[in-house]
């Protein structure tokens with residue numbers, strides 16, 4: 001079966017938004033990628049899944065590197081521009097700079113990184129695998145920094161959200177959980 005884009009089934013997932021920066025035949029570019037996932041601690045690996053037609057695919061295939069910048073709650077405009085227009089037709093970085101967003105040079109790879117993101121990770125391409133209608137690029141983290149003052153923007157149901165902490169089960173509930181689990185011990 002299919003799990004199509006913007007379908008109520010697909011929209012039940014909630015993700016952060018990776019702002020993927022790259023440099024290559026398309027020039028300096030940025031795209032929004034909800035399918036950005038941390039998949040290994042040691043080595044630190046991050047996967048991004050991109051549709052075949054994305055300009056970012058051309059850049060990564062040639063440069064073998066990319067930046068992962070997690071979009072912060074005050075950067076939804078950045079996400080909408082990076083995710084709504086292709087670097088094939090638009091200089092998104094130029095437009096974003098004019099809108100007041102700032103970028104800085106990565107220290108270990110040849111690409112721009114997003115200032116004010118909640119997390120910035122410079123990645124070297126580790127592996128490329130095609131799954132269905134998307135190409136998964138796995139990047140190895142070679143330099144990373146986080147911004148303690150920023151929260152990651154959340155994407156769910158085609159809308160932007162911010163996180164809210166919920167109370168974890170209390171002592172009494174934990175004791176009850178354990179008591180029941182003990183009866184199901186293998």
Ligand SMILES: Cc1cc2nc3c(=O)[nH]c(=O)nc-3n(C[C@H](O)[C@H](O)[C@H](O)COP(=O)(O)O)c2cc1C
Pocket residue numbers: 017029030031032033034035036049050051053054055056057079080082083084085086087088155
């Ligand atoms: C919030 C958001 C999340 C997105 N997530 C993805 C994604 O995970 N994978 C993907 O291929 N495209 C995703 N897109 C669409 C791309 O960002 C969009 O097609 C963009 O124009 C590609 O840029 P490029 O052609 O310059 O690489 C997303 C768009 C938005 C707005």
